[in-house]
Amino acid sequence: MKKKIVTVLMTAMLGSSILFAQTAMAADTAEQTEDTAKADETSEEKTEELKTIGEKPEKETEGILDVKLKNLTGKVITGFTIKNEKDEKYPDNFLKEDDKFAADEERELWFDLNKKDETSDAEKTEDAKTEENAENTEEKEIPKYNIQLTFEDGTTSEIHTFPFGDTEEAELHLEGSVAYLVFDSASQKxxxxxxxxxxxLAPTPTAAPVAQPATESYDNSYDYDNSYDYDDNSYDAAGSDDSGSDEGGSADGCLDNAILN
Structure with missing residues (x-):
């Protein structure tokens, strides 16, 4: 009888232990699920908090790329614009009026690779259309895009061949007047x-001509020829006294009034 009671008690205790363990595991699983959901929510909120450069599409569209950019230039960026390297001019500023991309700030850049030129098809000539159709039949060349940065101090820098499609994050840096990128390349690993x-690729600065100071030309070649002629002071002392002549006579010893016989 006692043995049966002990068996029943042990069975009950074992059942209770299993139930407790299952309850604990379920609670732990629920807690992990809740933590994961909170982490995902925090990550989404962080992504939503990032300011944008360019227009973010309402829905995912092929050809519209986004890259996270961190401004590590040490300067405030007030102008950000992108153009195809074959274009002559940059389009309007991607940053809205009074919007500043602060130093150490991270933003999300949105760029539409499918964006066409402002010139409409109706404005194109028939020759241009024919040329365009011929180009479309050939293998399409991968376009390259440059970025121009304008800083708060009014200076500008250009970044060449931005790696659209090859990276999800990039850092903007500046050394002197040269802007450059640091990023992880997906293609090159x-x-x-x-x-x-x-x-x-940076343009070589043109040296300004050195202005020559306006100076007068002085002729310092003075003539220091002191070789005086002393022959003029060579007196004939013969037949002369202290005054240089005898009274009533000439310097050659002849009488002035001598009568030649």
Missing amino acids: KSINTLENEKA
């Missing part, structure tokens, strides 16, 4: 620093 490339 390594970190890329474009400083040396940008230095090679």
Whole structure:
């Protein structure tokens, strides 16, 4: 009888232990799920908090890319614009009026690779359309895009061949007047620093002509020829006294009034 009671009690205790363990595991799983959900929510909120450069699309569209940019130039950026390297001019500022991309700030850049030129098809000539159709039949060249940064102090710098489609995050840096990128390349599987490339592409500053000071030309070649002629002072002392002549006579010893016989 006692043995049966002990068996029943042990069975009850074992059942209670299993139930407790299952309850604890369920609670732990629920807690982990809740933590994961909170982390995802925090991450989404952080993404939403980032200010944008360019227009963010309402829905995902092919050809519209986004890259997270961190401004590590040490300067405030007031102008940010992108153009195809074949275009002559940059378009309007991607930053809204009075919007400033502060130093150490991170933003999300949105750029539409499919954006067409402002010139409409109706304004194109038939020859231009024919040429365009011929180009479309050939293999399309991958376009390259440059970025122009305008800083709060009024200076500008250009970044060449921005790696759209090859990175999700990039850092903007500045050395002197040369802006460059640091990013992880998806295609090359390594970190890329474009400083040396940008230095090679930077325009060579034109040296201003040195103004020659207006100075007068002085002729310092003085003639120091002191070789005086002393022959004029060579007196004939013969037949002369202290005054240089005898009374009533000439310097050659002849009488002035002598009568030649």
